[in-house]
Amino acid sequence: MSISGLFLLVVAAIIGWWLFARQLTAKPWEQKQSEADDQYGGGASLALGPARAGLWLFLGVITAFFGLFMSAYRMRMMVPDWSPLAEPSLLWLNTVMLILSSAAFQWTRGAADHGDAGRVKAGLGAAGLFALAFLAGQLLAWQQLNASGQYLTSNPAIAFFYLLTGLHGLHLLGGLSVWGRTTARMWRGGSPLGDIRLSVELCTVYWHYLLLVWLALFGLLLIT
Amino acid sequence: MAYVAIADRDVHPHDPQTFFTRYIWSQDHKVIAIQYSLTAILVGLVALVLSGMMRLQLGFPNSFSFIDPSNYLQFVTMHGMIMVIYLLTALFLGGFGNYLIPLMVGARDMVFPYLNMLSYWVYLLAVIVLMVGFFVPGGPTGAGWTLYPPQAILPGTAGAGGGIILMLVSLGIFIVAFTMGGLNYVTTVLQARCRGMTFMRMPLSVWGIFMATVLGLLAFPALLVSAIMMTLDSTLGTSFFMPALVSMGEPLDYKGGSPVLFQHLFWFFGHPEVYIVALPAFGIVSDLLSVHARKNIFGYRMMVWAILAIGGLSFVVWAHHMYVSGMDPYFGFFFATTTLIIAVPTAIKVYNWVLTLWHGDIHLRTPMLFAIGFIFTFIHGGLTGLFLGNVTVDLPLSDTYFVVAHFHMVMGVSPILVVFGAIYHWYPKITGRMLNETLGKVHFWLTFLGVYAVYLPMHYLGILGVPRRYFAMGDTNFIPESAQSLNASITVSALIVGVVQVVFIFNLVWSLFKGPKAGPNPWGATTLEWQTPDTPPSHGNWGPHLPVVYRWAYDYSVPGAKQDFIPQNQPGDPALTAGRDHGIKG
Ligand code: HEM
Ligand SMILES: [Cu+2]
Numbered sequence: 109m110s111i112s113g114l115f116l117l118v119v120a121a122i123i124g125w126w127l128f129a130r131q132l133t134a135k136p137w138e139q140k141q142s143e144a145d146d147q148y149g150g151g152a153s154l155a156l157g158p159a160r161a162g163l164w165l166f167l168g169v170i171t172a173f174f175g176l177f178m179s180a181y182r183m184r185m186m187v188p189d190w191s192p193l194a195e196p197s198l199l200w201l202n203t204v205m206l207i208l209s210s211a212a213f214q215w216t217r218g219a220a221d222h223g224d225a226g227r228v229k230a231g232l233g234a235a236g237l238f239a240l241a242f243l244a245g246q247l248l249a250w251q252q253l254n255a256s257g258q259y260l261t262s263n264p265a266i267a268f269f270y271l272l273t274g275l276h277g278l279h280l281l282g283g284l285s286v287w288g289r290t291t292a293r294m295w296r297g298g299s300p301l302g303d304i305r306l307s308v309e310l311c312t313v314y315w316h317y318l319l320l321v322w323l324a325l326f327g328l329l330l331i332t
Numbered sequence: 333m334a335y336v337a338i339a340d341r342d343v344h345p346h347d348p349q350t351f352f353t354r355y356i357w358s359q360d361h362k363v364i365a366i367q368y369s370l371t372a373i374l375v376g377l378v379a380l381v382l383s384g385m386m387r388l389q390l391g392f393p394n395s396f397s398f399i400d401p402s403n404y405l406q407f408v409t410m411h412g413m414i415m416v417i418y419l420l421t422a423l424f425l426g427g428f429g430n431y432l433i434p435l436m437v438g439a440r441d442m443v444f445p446y447l448n449m450l451s452y453w454v455y456l457l458a459v460i461v462l463m464v465g466f467f468v469p470g471g472p473t474g475a476g477w478t479l480y481p482p483q484a485i486l487p488g489t490a491g492a493g494g495g496i497i498l499m500l501v502s503l504g505i506f507i508v509a510f511t512m513g514g515l516n517y518v519t520t521v522l523q524a525r526c527r528g529m530t531f532m533r534m535p536l537s538v539w540g541i542f543m544a545t546v547l548g549l550l551a552f553p554a555l556l557v558s559a560i561m562m563t564l565d566s567t568l569g570t571s572f573f574m575p576a577l578v579s580m581g582e583p584l585d586y587k588g589g590s591p592v593l594f595q596h597l598f599w600f601f602g603h604p605e606v607y608i609v610a611l612p613a614f615g616i617v618s619d620l621l622s623v624h625a626r627k628n629i630f631g632y633r634m635m636v637w638a639i640l641a642i643g644g645l646s647f648v649v650w651a652h653h654m655y656v657s658g659m660d661p662y663f664g665f666f667f668a669t670t671t672l673i674i675a676v677p678t679a680i681k682v683y684n685w686v687l688t689l690w691h692g693d694i695h696l697r698t699p700m701l702f703a704i705g706f707i708f709t710f711i712h713g714g715l716t717g718l719f720l721g722n723v724t725v726d727l728p729l730s731d732t733y734f735v736v737a738h739f740h741m742v743m744g745v746s747p748i749l750v751v752f753g754a755i756y757h758w759y760p761k762i763t764g765r766m767l768n769e770t771l772g773k774v775h776f777w778l779t780f781l782g783v784y785a786v787y788l789p790m791h792y793l794g795i796l797g798v799p800r801r802y803f804a805m806g807d808t809n810f811i812p813e814s815a816q817s818l819n820a821s822i823t824v825s826a827l828i829v830g831v832v833q834v835v836f837i838f839n840l841v842w843s844l845f846k847g848p849k850a851g852p853n854p855w856g857a858t859t860l861e862w863q864t865p866d867t868p869p870s871h872g873n874w875g876p877h878l879p880v881v882y883r884w885a886y887d888y889s890v891p892g893a894k895q896d897f898i899p900q901n902q903p904g905d906p907a908l909t910a911g912r913d914h915g916i917k918g
Contacts, residue, residue: 180557261569
């Protein structure tokens with residue numbers, strides 16, 4: 109918990125300082141500063157469009173969300189009734205699926221940059237399939253646990269397992285809905301590749317990010 | 333940096349045609365702001381009525397058959413939760429944030445208008461789910477606004493069946509709504525400022541709202557996390573927070589959960605929440621003081637830094653709400669220290685407000701009265717906060733009326749006074765008409781004196797040891813008879829304060845039709861929202877061209893200038909701006 113707090117603080121401080129230090133020490137009421145400020149073009153402070161900036165901010169929110177879950181996990185571990193969970197080995201395979209999905213998006217993004225519509229279609233298809241395979245694998249892992257008599261209420265480690273994988277899966281489903289819209293637009297045709305390219309790029313970033321979250325969660329589950 | 337003309341792309345936003353698209357499914361930030369504000373004020377009135385009911389019981393115990401111990405606690409809970417989240421957070425960020433950010437930074441709208449519209453409707457859904465709690469069997473939850481487990485979901489607590497679930501679900505929905513809005517506010521400030529609007533030229537209102545939104549985006553997830561885990565504990569029987577326990581003679585299935593874990597998560601959200609409502613108030617009050625004192629804000633840079641510092645520090649003080657939950661003494665020492673440190677930037681802000689008034693050309697119009705009233709109540713609540721921040725002082729005072737008095741002064745009354753001041757200040761821009769000054773002054777004085785009559789005696793009650801969240805005292809030796817007369821007088825004052833708000837509502841409605849026409853800039857303010865081509869501003873805000881900013885937001889009473897204010901979008905005139913370096917210190 110305090111780790112989360114400090115972490116957020118440090119991250120905020122670094123980002124804030126890096127972005128704004130020079131601007132924040134300006135004295136806007138002075139003539140010299142005023143002349144310099146008049147040159148300021150306005151618009152974006154970050155060299156990103158609003159959609160990209162919005163996505164990065166959103167990733168920050170999700171970081172806080174999963175980070176707090178992870179702190180809660182570690183704090184709950186300290187209570188004596190904790191008994192560690194033997195993770196189903198299927199999770200390794202699922203992890204590979206998610207990595208492939210992310211890689212497929214990266215490849216699609218390259219194809220979109222080159223304006224190669226055929227490869228974009230193929231890439232989107234592969235990325236979606238791998239992501240769906242990941243989700244199916246996660247469900248299967250749930251089922252294996254359930255079949256071996258490890259229910260949500262059996263012990264806290266299992267409850268956290270269901271909860272964390274479930275929430276991560278929901279985030280991926282959210283991503284898949286955007287993927288679905290993008291793919292549909294691609295197949296229907298008619299949208300300029302420029303628009304598609306932005307969607308692909310945003311999806312790619314989001315996918316890489318969810319992969320990172322998954323690795324962090326999986327790591328936490330493994331070492332405890 | 334090169335001019336990235338994102339903000340000027342839609343010169344002609346597709347003007348909404350029908351009544352429906354213009355006022356209901358509107359994507360215009362100003363309409364959304366009004367929707368947010370009206371909804372928030374409406375639920376706020378519900379919370380006000382609830383507080384009246386609590387006061388009736390406390391002032392005149394057992395004289396009212398419709399108040400029993402368990403619905404007293406339901407009133408307490410709903411009152412607290414509505415006031416903090418559904419009124420103040422929604423009003424400051426969804427209401428003022430939406431209205432002011434695009435206008436003050438010179439944008440045509442929020443960057444994601446559709447998401448912004450969705451944010452309001454999802455917020456409305458959260459409010460409806462919350463209100464449904466009043467009508468389900470068992471009623472709303474009576475767990476206190478802190479919703480501490482285990483008691484929040486045990487059968488002995490009112491609303492343990494349906495009410496608590498509705499509360500948690502409603503909070504979850506609220507957080508989704510807030511996130512959609514919040515991403516908009518932050519991205520708009522970062523990415524859609526007009527030409528010339530550097531960060532340090534932004535009015536403090538924008539700074540306050542911006543930082544509060546950042547806090548909200550990082551803190552609300554903690555509430556969401558705890559709400560999710562608590563929902564699972566109460567519906568599916570997990571034991572995240574629920575320890576093994578015996579309830580009404582029956583051992584329950586829970587085992588090993590940690591109630592203190594909930595408290596950590598809750599307050600990791602809860603303390604920043606205090607600043608989520610305080611920072612916008614700080615920002616707005618700075619602008620009100622500066623405009624109505626015809627003087628630049630004292631120490632603008634210091635004010636910005638203080639907002640940033642308070643925002644950062646507010647994440648490392650949460651455990652000062654948990655001194656009585658049992659903790660390592662060093663842990664307590666750490667949090668007492670950070671709590672006192674956060675008082676430093678806060679005190680700087682107070683000094684700067686007072687120094688802004690110093691030698692100002694003060695116009696005591698209604699918004700200014702409320703702004704000055706805020707300085708009083710805030711200093712007052714802030715000082716008692718210093719007491720409570722110390723572990724040894726807090727232990728005996730915790731859960732007494734002293735705490736109730738403290739947090740009402742600092743996060744109840746103070747932000748509400750700013751809300752009133754802000755409404756009197758911006759109403760002319762929003763509606764094109766002035767509010768009635770006489771009614772405004774009546775409203776101010778009765779409210780201001782009334783809240784003192786309500787909360788000042790509560791400090792004394794708290795020192796006597798009168799506990800909070802108690803339906804009745806019963807026969808308690810350490811509480812003298814006179815405490816009851818004090819309670820009766822508090823109740824009378826509270827009811828008067830409550831009723832006086834009718835004057836305000838009446839003024840809002842009446843002036844909409846009968847108020848004198850305002851003109852574009854009735855207070856002579858410099859910031860961009862007063863420089864729009866139309867009043868009220870039309871969809872798209874700026875006509876064909878975006879404004880260009882040439883100066884900071886506080887050029888008031890500049891020596892040598894023709895008027896006592898220079899709008900931000902007035903080009904620099906060397907003869908006129910040469911004087912600027914004199915007499916203005918930051
Ligand atoms: C005329 C206005 C108000 C009156 C008369 C009033 C009165 C009360 C009373 C009697 C209580 C219950 C104390 C107890 O039994 O423990 C209470 C609790 C509370 N009030 Fe207010 N209040 C007012 C305005 C506000 C505002 C504007 C806020 C916004 C922050 C607020 C926030 C709270 C909170 C957070 C609680 C604690 C609820 C709990 O214990 O769970 N109140 N108020
Ligand atoms: Cu606090």
